[in-house]
């Protein structure tokens with residue numbers, strides 16, 4: 001639980017590290033800038049850009065991708081580690097997955113698709129605090145981006161899904177998301193479409209089935225690799241790729257801010273996640289952990305299915321228990337997987353409950369040492385960052401956006417700056433500058449004077 005381990009363990013993570021290292025060793029040529037979606041786009045009833053519009057934008061973002069080859073810069077053998085044995089990437093599978101990703105027929109009321117909540121024009125999220133599913137129902141969690149999700153070791157805020165292929169089958173059946181009663185109903189909804197029959201055959205060489213539906217969507221998502229940020233160019237040796245302010249922010253990220261203990265960003269891990277679970281005090285703001293934990297244990301004993309877990313995690317207050325719901329281990333109470341922070345500027349609002357509107361709010365949260373609770377990660381404590389240092393850290397976070405989203409990045413900068421100027425609801429300077437001995441000195445035995 002303590003946030004001091006920089007390296008992952010296990011063979012897959014070693015491979016991931018190597019793969020990303022290889023990637024950085026050979027930076028790809030700059031991607032062509034796609035036309036950025038304006039705010040004036042045609043929208044559907046849930047506020048997402050229409051599927052047609054999203055597909056047009058996607059075509060511009062990813063022209064003529066040859067999926068039999070790894071993304072630019074990835075070593076082919078190492079890239080293969082991200083592809084399941086039973087789901088090799090083929091153009092047919094990606095094409096099928098892409099069609100499914102945008103298809104609202106996979107929801108019970110024909111109004112919601114994956115793209116409703118993972119909208120191409122909004123950083124592959126919905127840019128809402130919590131997501132809206134069928135019948136206008138709101139879930140309890142913020143939709144993370146599907147960008148670069150292929151590189152994560154577990155999926156969902158609590159890591160309850162092991163692969164993209166498995167993950168894709170959950171929202172379709174979740175009552176507050178797409179609301180299909182079961183996989184058979186989802187297949188039935190699209191089964192009469194001769195185009196799907198043809199595409200499933202071409203992709204998997206057998207009759208349509210729910211597992212292959214998940215596999216196809218996973219295959220499509222594996223093509224969403226967007227890592228070409230100014231920061232990466234800076235790491236590869238181009239000092240001028242980011243501003244002096246952002247460079248100081250990067251130093252703070254690694255030192256005074258201590259962000260790198262959980263969000264490692266380096267040549268072998270440019271995602272900015274340790275793939276581990278931590279309680280940084282977000283849920284502690286408004287929850288009674290003990291009562292929720294008792295409730296969760298009871299309900300999961302009655303029905304231990306993965307569908308039930310998905311339902312409770314996304315649709316009820318038990319969401320706040322985080323990783324505990326998966327492991328039923330007390331130390332995981334209120335813990336969530338460290339999110340990847342690539343492209344972070346274009347996926348507000350922030351945290352598992354979408355409770356923080358801007359990256360300045362995120363900094364205010366960390367600066368005051370999170371929210372006290374018995375399960376708070378040992379790596380979280382007041383940081384005594386000045387306003388200038390907060391601005392520098394935020395400037396750094398804005399350099400993590402893929403250059404193909406440069407325009408939305410700029411728009412977000414203006415927008416978040418304006419919001420933060422007006423309102424910093426959780427800023428607490430007294431708490432942030434609490435007199436406290438540096439962590440290192442306390443580890444060496446000095447007595448803290450801060451309590």
Ligand code: HEC
Pocket residue numbers: 101112113114115116117118131132133134139141142143144145146149152154155156157158164167168169171172176177178217313314
């Ligand atoms: C109603 C909104 C909604 C719909 C529809 C939806 N999602 Fe999500 N998605 C979410 C939310 C909210 C989460 C976080 C849930 C959690 O962590 O418990 C999530 C999580 C994910 C993740 C995990 C990302 C990570 O960082 O761990 C992936 C991948 C994903 N969704 C893909 C999909 C796909 C594929 C579909 C369509 C089959 C889909 N989603 C449909 C809202 C939605």
Ligand code: HEC
Pocket residue numbers: 003253257258259260261262263277278279280281282283336337338339340341344347349350351352353359362366377379380393
């Ligand atoms: C102890 C581990 C830890 C430390 C230290 C840490 N983080 Fe995090 N970070 C997390 C976790 C876990 C979350 C998700 C928490 C939640 O939603 O409840 C998170 C969330 C975030 C988010 C929001 C991501 C999103 O998609 O909503 C940003 C941005 C972020 N951290 C940046 C930072 C910065 C900058 C620092 C240093 C000042 C930092 N973090 C320090 C673990 C950590």
